[in-house]
Amino acid sequence: MNRTIASLLIGGVSLIGNAVGQETPSKPVLTPQTTAVMKLVESMAKAEQSLMSLRMTMVTTGKLPGGLDVATRGELRVLRATQAGKSPHLFSRLQYSFGDGMKGRLETAHTDEGIIMFEEDPAFGAVFLRIAPSVVLDLEWASKALRKSDLPGMVDSRAQSPLGSGMVRDLTRIFDLAVVEETKHGEHTGTWLRGARKAGLDAQDPDLPLADRIEIFVRGRDHAMLMARFFVGADVVQELKVEKLEVGASLGAEDFTVDGHGERIRSVQEYAPMWEQINEAISNAERKTNQKSPSSLQKEAEAKAAEDKKAAAKKAEDNKGAGNKPGGNGGK
Numbered sequence: 381m382n383r384t385i386a387s388l389l390i391g392g393v394s395l396i397g398n399a400v401g402q403e404t405p406s407k408p409v410l411t412p413q414t415t416a417v418m419k420l421v422e423s424m425a426k427a428e429q430s431l432m433s434l435r436m437t438m439v440t441t442g443k444l445p446g447g448l449d450v451a452t453r454g455e456l457r458v459l460r461a462t463q464a465g466k467s468p469h470l471f472s473r474l475q476y477s478f479g480d481g482m483k484g485r486l487e488t489a490h491t492d493e494g495i496i497m498f499e500e501d502p503a504f505g506a507v508f509l510r511i512a513p514s515v516v517l518d519l520e521w522a523s524k525a526l527r528k529s530d531l532p533g534m535v536d537s538r539a540q541s542p543l544g545s546g547m548v549r550d551l552t553r554i555f556d557l558a559v560v561e562e563t564k565h566g567e568h569t570g571t572w573l574r575g576a577r578k579a580g581l582d583a584q585d586p587d588l589p590l591a592d593r594i595e596i597f598v599r600g601r602d603h604a605m606l607m608a609r610f611f612v613g614a615d616v617v618q619e620l621k622v623e624k625l626e627v628g629a630s631l632g633a634e635d636f637t638v639d640g641h642g643e644r645i646r647s648v649q650e651y652a653p654m655w656e657q658i659n660e661a662i663s664n665a666e667r668k669t670n671q672k673s674p675s676s677l678q679k680e681a682e683a684k685a686a687e688d689k690k691a692a693a694k695k696a697e698d699n700k701g702a703g704n705k706p707g708g709n710g711g712k
Contacts, residue, residue: 439451470488470636543604592613602625
């Protein structure tokens with residue numbers, strides 16, 4: 381199972397590819413419709429910033445390139461930090477199955493201790509890993525530098541915008557979304573967005589969606605995206621549904637614990653396939669920004685501090701020795 385596909389499916393964007401990484405060629409023309417969509421995204425983001433905790437379950441059905449059916453069930457938990465200097469706690473669980481009978485699962489938790497993850501892949505077996513906080517800091521920096529939310533080892537990007545603002549914002553770069561008159565989705569009232577794929581996009585670009593149009597429903601009372609459908613012609617090729625959403629959920633430490641299912645936990649440095657991907661992502665970010673990663677800068681600062689301390693100690697020792705020589709201050 382491709383790790384990128386697995387991590388994206390929980391957010392409902394396997395057909396979007398790395399939309400967040402696409403460069404926007406120009407600023408969108410601010411028509412009344414684009415302004416309305418932007419205001420909706422802003423309201424979603426504002427609601428996300430104010431929430432302190434959340435528990436969500438989602439299901440996704442669809443087809444991967446080549447026509448293979450895929451279904452996922454995911455859960456997301458978010459607990460915002462209540463103390464300065466602390467990181468939010470994030471947890472995501474994903475179970476996926478293919479039409480050919482293959483199954484897999486992925487669990488990831490991000491806390492102040494770094495990232496703990498368990499993956500059971502139908503092709504490569506199970507692995508239980510720990511990613512240290514310093515590496516997580518580098519990955520978060522690289523994610524921003526590369527404008528990519530699916531870097532190896534990172535918790536599902538939906539956890540960063542749990543009500544879906546990030547996904548909707550990314551989709552506006554690919555589809556001409558507009559607010560339609562319809563306001564109902566089952567028992568819910570809110571806003572429907574619909575739109576066709578923008579003209580001029582490369583049809584062969586694997587990082588762009590197969591879908592030629594989409595529709596999205598955002599519930600009014602909590603500004604949460606509850607539904608996203610992706611179409612090719614008249615056919616729905618992927619559908620994401622939020623089954624349950626609890627804002628203000630009661631969450632404890634046990635809700636951010638990953639079960640290793642009997643596997644020995646290892647540092648990610650001991651697992652070459654992922655460690656190589658992490659190093660490649662960080663190196664790409666350093667080349668793009670012409671800057672060093674946070675951990676590299678920290679190591680340089682620590683090395684300089686150690687050298688300065690060593691030099692100061694040597695100078696003090698030399699001064700002490702000079703003072704004890706005849707004719708020096710110590711010889712008076």
